Amino acid sequence: xxxxxxxxxxxxxxxxxxxxxxxxxxxxxxxxxxxxxxxxxxxxxxxxxxxxxxxxxxxxxxxxxxxxxxxxxxxxxxxxxxxxxxxxxxxxxxxxxxxxxxxxxxxxxxxxxxxxxxxxxxxxxxxxxxxxxxxxxxxxxxxxxxxxxxxxxxxxxxxxxxxxxxxxxxxxxxxxxxxxxxxxxxxxxxxxxxxxxxxxxxxxxxxxxxxxxxxxxxxxxxxxxxxxxxxxxxxxxxxxxxxxxxxxxxxxxxxxxxxxxxxxxxxxxxxxxxxxxxxxxxxxxxxxxxxxxxxxxxxxxxxxxxxxxxxxxxxxxxxxxxxxxxxxxxxxxxxxxxxxxxxxxxxxx
Numbered sequence: 001x002x003x004x005x006x007x008x009x010x011x012x013x014x015x016x017x018x019x020x021x022x023x024x025x026x027x028x029x030x031x032x033x034x035x036x037x038x039x040x041x042x043x044x045x046x047x048x049x050x051x052x053x054x055x056x057x058x059x060x061x062x063x064x065x066x067x068x069x070x071x072x073x074x075x076x077x078x079x080x081x082x083x084x085x086x087x088x089x090x091x092x093x094x095x096x097x098x099x100x101x102x103x104x105x106x107x108x109x110x111x112x113x114x115x116x117x118x119x120x121x122x123x124x125x126x127x128x129x130x131x132x133x134x135x136x137x138x139x140x141x142x143x144x145x146x147x148x149x150x151x152x153x154x155x156x157x158x159x160x161x162x163x164x165x166x167x168x169x170x171x172x173x174x175x176x177x178x179x180x181x182x183x184x185x186x187x188x189x190x191x192x193x194x195x196x197x198x199x200x201x202x203x204x205x206x207x208x209x210x211x212x213x214x215x216x217x218x219x220x221x222x223x224x225x226x227x228x229x230x231x232x233x234x235x236x237x238x239x240x241x242x243x244x245x246x247x248x249x250x251x252x253x254x255x256x257x258x259x260x261x262x263x264x265x266x267x268x269x270x271x272x273x274x275x276x277x278x279x280x281x282x283x284x285x286x287x288x289x290x291x292x293x294x295x296x297x298x299x300x301x302x303x304x305x306x307x308x309x310x311x312x313x314x315x316x317x318x319x320x321x322x323x324x325x326x327x328x329x330x331x332x333x334x335x336x337x338x339x340x341x342x343x344x345x346x347x348x349x
Contacts, residue, residue, distance in 0.1 A: 004044050009107070009190045009245055014070045017084045023072055031069045031106075032237040039065050039080060041073065042237075051079045062091065066103035067235040067247055068192060088137040090194060090249075093256035099323045101258065105194045105235060105247050110186050111138045114197035114206065116146045117156045117171075124309040126163045127267055128255055129196055131313060134263035138194075140167060141186055145202035147171040147179070162303070164267050174205040177212075184210070189243030196249045207248045211240055215248075257313065258320035268310045270302065285311070 008030045015021070018028065029043030037057070038049050050073060056064055065071055065083050072082040090104045090111065113129045115121050126142060133140040142160045147153045153171055160169045170182040183206070187193055195203040208214050215238055238246050265272050271293055275283065279290025285307060286294075296302045 002044050004042075006190065007239055007243070008042060009192050010070070011190060013087055014084050018072075026077065027073045027075070029071055029073060030237065031065050031067055031071060033234060034065065034067055039071075041071060041080070043073070043077075045077070048077065050077070053079050053081055056080060056083070060100065061094075062089075062101045062103055064103070066106050067237050068106040068108060068194075070107065090132060090136040090138065090196075092132065093258045093320050093324075099258075099320065101324070104196075104249060107192055108136065108138045108194045108247070109191040110193040111136070111140050112143045112183070112186075112193055112195045112206075113140055114143045114145060114195055114201050114203050115160070116201040117144055117150045117153055118146060120198055120201055121156060121159070123159055123163050123305065124312075125198070126160060127306075127309055128257070128313065130164050130167070130267045131257060131260055131263045132255070134266040135257075135260045139186075140164070141183075142167060142169045143183060143195075143206070144169065144171045145174045145206065148173040148176070162306075165269060172206070174202040174209055177209055180206075180209065184242075187240065187242075187244035187246075192237075192245045192247070194247040194249055199250070203248050207238065207246055210246065211238060256320060257317050258324050260313075260317055261321075264310070264313050264317060268306070271307060271310050274302070 002024070005024065005028065010028075010030075014028075015024070018024070024044070026043060026045050029041040031039050032042050032047070033040040035049075038051055040047060040049050052064065053074070063083070065080055066089075069086065070084040071080045072084070073079065074081045086106045088108050089106050090108055091101055092104060094100045094102050111129075111133045113126060113133070115126060121144075130140055142163070144153070144156050144160060147156075150156070157169050157171060161167055168186075170186075171179075172183055173179045187210075195207060197203055204215075235247055235249055238248075240246060271285075274292045274296050275285070277292035278285070278288070280288055283291050283293075285291050288294075293302065293307060297304050297307060
């Protein structure tokens, strides 16, 4: 294996998918950024902008290349011919009225969920990211930035740890490299790390400090409404000088979920374990007698906010999943109509 491919995070999982190991010489590469109809791919010969094959252009969004994907180029090295099977995939439901599942980043080993020690910090937002991370199959690490600006950083750490059992939490001043030892410890020479979080929490600053140079513009949270300005406008995979790769994901106003039933249970395992002791199997944890979850809230063993967010994510997931299922059924029905029409036309000829 070449040093270039090794630095890009190539591991046996992907090599084993190749029909011919000679593809390693120049046709295997990793997507570092995605434009409208093109991708930037880094391979043994270097970095190049390539197109998608006709089949990939016509495929659904989830099957098209995204940042972090390993791909096989055609012989001309100008077109992506194949997307290799992914180890992990961070994805979301499209914003607005678009209910299509959209890939965010592929083959992510560690997901840094970045939040800042100020009014931006929200446990419910962390739980949403943790649910998507569990669905992706990556390892979550909560990174609390601006820890140097508060006196009660331990309180933020405690609140972050309460969002999921056993969750790793690191604190940092993204501008001070001496505070990043804990963060760096998660990045080895072949690991791929994605940074997610709201705009203005310090993702870009953290990326620049870890890289030791300016890779992307930075900005801060607005003082008037405590909302961040978008500085990263697209996803891009960066190779760190010390080894490892980082993807800075733009702050997303909407982060909707679907098809994540088991992942919600993984994040809220404390609630689901308690629910097994409820008197009624279909307990909704509202006013039913013998509700073990409500009793835990009354005894201050679980925060009522956490239960409310658990219910919210369950409702959102059920609605979005049903909508996706309906759209898929409509798509299959339309495809059948088209196929039947072609069969009838063929028989008439």
